[in-house]
Amino acid sequence: MKQTMGNLTMVTQFILLGIPHTEGQQTILFFIFLAFYLCTLLGNLLIMTAVVSDSRLHTPMYFFLCNLSILDIGFSSVSTPKALANLWAQSRTISWGGCMSQVFFYHFLGSTECLLYTVMAYDRYVAICHPLRYLIIMNWKVCTILAAGTWITSSFHATILTSLTFTLPYCGPRNEVDYIFCDIPAVLKLSCAETSLNEMVTMVDVGVVAMTCFLLILTSYVYIISAILRIRTADGQHRAFSTCTAHISVVLIYYVPLVFIYLRPGSRDPLDGVVAVFYTTVTPLLNPIIYTLRNKEMKAAVMRLMMGGGEAGGEA
DSSP states (O other), X not given: OEEEETTEXXXXXXXXXXXXXXXXXXXXXXXXXXXXXXHHHHHHHHHHHHHHHOGGGOSHHHHHHHHHHHHHHHHHHHHHHHHHHHHHHTOXXXXXXXXXXXXXXXXXXXXXXXXXXXHHHHHHHHHHHSGGGHHXXXXXXXXXXXXXXXXXXXXXHXXXXXXXXXXXXXXXXXXXXXXSSXXXXXXXXXXXXXXXXXXXXXXXXXXXXXHHHHHHHHHHHHHHHHHXXXXXXXXXXXXXXXHHHHHHHHHHHHHHHHHHXXXXXXXXXXXXXXXXXXXXXXXXXXXXXXXXXXXXXXXXXXXXXXXXXXXXXXXX
């Protein structure tokens, strides 16, 4: 739908073209997306329930993991329900407000996740480099402030990016977004105004947040690895490093698609849309799997929960 303003036809809704070269495969894509979405919801809800119900996991590390699970549910829900509706109804339209909401929540939750990974790296740094002072430094007040800070800071970040994107004019007949959901690079292509400044601001904004977080995470792990190497026993080194491997894995899974989509100026690669699907559909499912499989405490808590013995008291 388009609205005429003067000599211009202003776009009031967009068409999501979805994954390229998948014509005629809507049914199978619907069930694939549905399976991923349901598994994402189940996996992250399982982690949250296990952490809340098992007093052994009432620690800062698992408090932040609960925040990550909430983010993964939200992140997947930004695009997947709309994609499922479009595949089922064979309609790819999305309203102006719906498109704006997707852009805002995508960057709000994505930025929060980036900041949360940094906070989780700091938590591991304190736990390994200052173990005797861990519970003093990472007390519940500090943990709450750090978690709340990630959400609040990201809301401002997303508001700025969304405002910059949707204050531009969008004129017909171009209203086809070559993504499965609305995101800034794909939407900016449709503007009838000059977008090079917006593209540069978006790249710098996303890049500053992402690279600052990455450098802080990297710095934390330099100190962590240094501390682990000073541990005299191989068993002690293994136990210390095992508490970090899940976090390292999810950070890598987060950053590789981020770099591919946003940190390449002027990119128009059609693979961006495929990578974005992986980023919003597969990654939120991988996080709970990685944390469950690579963390003995988490694996044991999930098993106790599934066997009906979630709350077991025990040592914190």
